[in-house]
Amino acid sequence: MTRIAANLSMLFTDAPFLDRFDRAAAAGFEAVEFLFPYDHPIETVKECLSRNGLVLTLINAPAGDWTAGERGFAARPSKRAEFRTSVEKAVEYATGLDCPRIHVMSGITANEPDPPACEAVWIQNMREAADMAGAAGSAISVEPLNSRDVPGYFLAHQDPTLALIESLGRRNVLLQFDVYHTQIMDGDIIRRIQRLKGAYGHVQIAGVPNRNEPDTGELNYSEIFAAFHHVGFEGHLGCEYNPRSRTEDGLSWAAPYLRAPR
Numbered sequence: 001m002t003r004i005a006a007n008l009s010m011l012f013t014d015a016p017f018l019d020r021f022d023r024a025a026a027a028g029f030e031a032v033e034f035l036f037p038y039d040h041p042i043e044t045v046k047e048c049l050s051r052n053g054l055v056l057t058l059i060n061a062p063a064g065d066w067t068a069g070e071r072g073f074a075a076r077p078s079k080r081a082e083f084r085t086s087v088e089k090a091v092e093y094a095t096g097l098d099c100p101r102i103h104v105m106s107g108i109t110a111n112e113p114d115p116p117a118c119e120a121v122w123i124q125n126m127r128e129a130a131d132m133a134g135a136a137g138s139a140i141s142v143e144p145l146n147s148r149d150v151p152g153y154f155l156a157h158q159d160p161t162l163a164l165i166e167s168l169g170r171r172n173v174l175l176q177f178d179v180y181h182t183q184i185m186d187g188d189i190i191r192r193i194q195r196l197k198g199a200y201g202h203v204q205i206a207g208v209p210n211r212n213e214p215d216t217g218e219l220n221y222s223e224i225f226a227a228f229h230h231v232g233f234e235g236h237l238g239c240e241y242n243p244r245s246r247t248e249d250g251l252s253w254a255a256p257y258l259r260a261p262r
Contacts, residue, residue: 035060043096058238072105075119091132102129111152131170139201145178147185158182193227201235204238212244225237
C-alpha cells in the first residue's frame with residue numbers, strides 16, 4: 001500500500017510553519033516530514049502533531065546557514081564541532097517528537113583543499129552520528145543530491161553513497177532514496193528501486209525536471225509506486241516538491257493515498 005507524507009518545509013508554505021500541520025491534516029495527510037523544526041520548542045511541535053493525529057517520519061539535523069548556502073557539515077574537516085552539536089540537537093528533537101530517522105547532510109565540499117580528508121572525516125562523523133542516534137533508538141538517513149540544484153555537494157550518486165554507507169559498519173545508517181535527485185543523476189529508477197531493495201530507509205518524490213507535483217514531468221509515478229510496493233517498502237513516500245500554486249489545488253494525484261479531508 002502506498003503511503004505518503006507531506007514535507008512541511010515545501011508544502012503549504014503560504015502559511016506559517018506551525019499552521020501547516022493543520023493544513024496537511026485537513027487535506028488528508030496522515031504523516032509529515034520537515035527539515036528544521038529548531039525555531040520551535042519540542043512541546044509546541046509535538047502538540048501540532050498530536051492535535052492533528054499526524055505521524056512524523058523524518059527531520060534534518062541542523063545544516064548551518066541555509067540562506068548562505070551551507071548544506072551540512074559531515075564531510076567538512078573544519079566543522080567537526082558544529083557537526084557534533086547539530087547531531088546532538090537533532091537527536092534531542094527526534095527523541096522528543098518520536099521521529100524514527102534523521103537526515104544528516106554531508107555538506108558542500110567543492111572548495112575543500114583536501115578531498116581525501118573529506119571522505120575520512122565523513123566516515124568518522126557518520127559513525128559518531130549513528131552511535132548517538134542509535135542510543136536514542138533513531139536511524140540516520142544519507143541522501144545524495146543532484147549537482148544541478150546543489151553543485152559541489154559531497155554526495156551526488158546512489159551507488160558511491162551506498163558504498164560509503166556500507167563502509168561505516170552501522171546498521172542504523174540507510175540510504176535516502178530521493179526519486180527526483182536520483183532521476184537527474186542516475187536514472188533507471190525502476191531497476192534501481194529493485195536492485196537497492198533493503199538499502200534505503202526513506203523515500204522522497206517530486207516531478208522531474210522542475211520539482212513540482214509528481215503528476216508532472218518525465219516520470220510515471222504509478223509505475224514507481226508499484227515498484228516500491230513490489231519490493232516490500234513499507235515506509236512513507238515524502239512529498240518534497242514545489243507546488244505549482246496553492247498546495248491543495250495540486251493534490252488530485254494524491255487522492256487515492258489520502259484519508260477523507262477534514
